[in-house]
Amino acid sequence: MSSPQPDTRNRILKAALELLEGNPHKETRMSDIAKRAGISRQAVYLHFTNRADLLIAATVYLDEITEVDAQLAQSRSAKTGPERLDAFIEAWGAHIPRIYGVAQALLAMKDTDEAAGLAWNNRMQAVRHGCAAAVAALERDHLLAADHSAKQATDILWTLLSVRNWEQLTGDCDWSQTDYIEQIKALARRVLLTAPPNG
């Protein structure tokens, strides 16, 4: 563990994440990242072929160190459908602020860089699966509101939980993170459940 050399790659990823989290709305350039990582701009290209490549790697790296998948999977342990729904919203909702910086950067490239778009869609499909699983749990408990098919319910939940919505609510609308979680949970129950949940 005497750090031979290739932790540079990780240094770059960390630098990128720090910058992106620092000010998600400012364009973070390759040279900024390099500077922060303490290497030359060109050296970054020894580790990543692209800006997109780097950003994607950063997302993966972030997912790894925050263990999202584990967090999200944990919501599977909930007994009832509604509990599972809540657990999923809490897990994902708590994760959004952590990934927001990178997400923002990746989303900005989506239209110009195909690979970035695919990578982002991949991540979002994972979230969608979580939504679908929560909906399935509701359906199993015969608690899914009759006016939606499972697909529709999944679409709605998935859309509700989008990063952009989080951005708008916590940003433009000044909601706190806890407000966000609570409100979205209430909203989801209200929209997806067939009976009044707790009142």
Place this chain on the structure above:
Amino acid sequence: MSSPQPDTRNRILKAALELLEGNPHKETRMSDIAKRAGISRQAVYLHFTNRADLLIAATVYLDEITEVDAQLAQSRSAKTGPERLDAFIEAWGAHIPRIYGVAQALLAMKDTDEAAGLAWNNRMQAVRHGCAAAVAALERDHLLAADHSAKQATDILWTLLSVRNWEQLTGDCDWSQTDYIEQIKALARRVLLTAPPNG
């Protein structure tokens, strides 16, 4: 009215809108717009100082020719709160696909160009006012769900009606435009109204 010269400006705007509507996800360059308008790239700068400037003007132009404000204002004529809510969602929901191309372009600049961001926020504030008015109408009729303050209800409705959500539902989720309108209306009623609306 023998068209002295300055319909060029409008030609540019039309060209920009056509290109943006044609393929909203491809970057539309100044030279593309110029070519389509039948003038030189540099000539565009005789009419607009910026790409942002042009895009903003295009939004305004589009708003004018589609008469959104009139459409949205029309929802004021609805008698009951719920009718007003429906009318507003229909009007705005029908408008989104028309503005989607430009909106996309403007949103993409939001982070790099301050003026573009402001212009977009302005438009969105107008929508927000519509949301607030609909919520106020519900409140007046004592039909606003007790679990939300007027502000929260407005925030939710406004977020629900975002261009990004429309994009996700009609794009990624393959909803038809009519599905979109109907589902969102149902959703909004379910979330905002205090009593079951029609069943």
Place this chain on the structure above:
DNA sequence: ATGTCAATTGACATGATGTCAAGTGCGTGC
């Protein structure tokens, strides 16, 4: 004729990405 004004052409600066070539410094194997 003359002036104005829209538009044209061509050249150029800027700023970011990405590539390439030559060089430096360090550790390892022989």
Place this chain on the structure above:
DNA sequence: GCACGCACTTGACATCATGTCAATTGACAT
């Protein structure tokens, strides 16, 4: 000790879009 590979550096360069500037053209108006 020496040579080699390897990560990295420096500097130059291509590309591409935006935006600017200067000189020119062509039409229309007085």
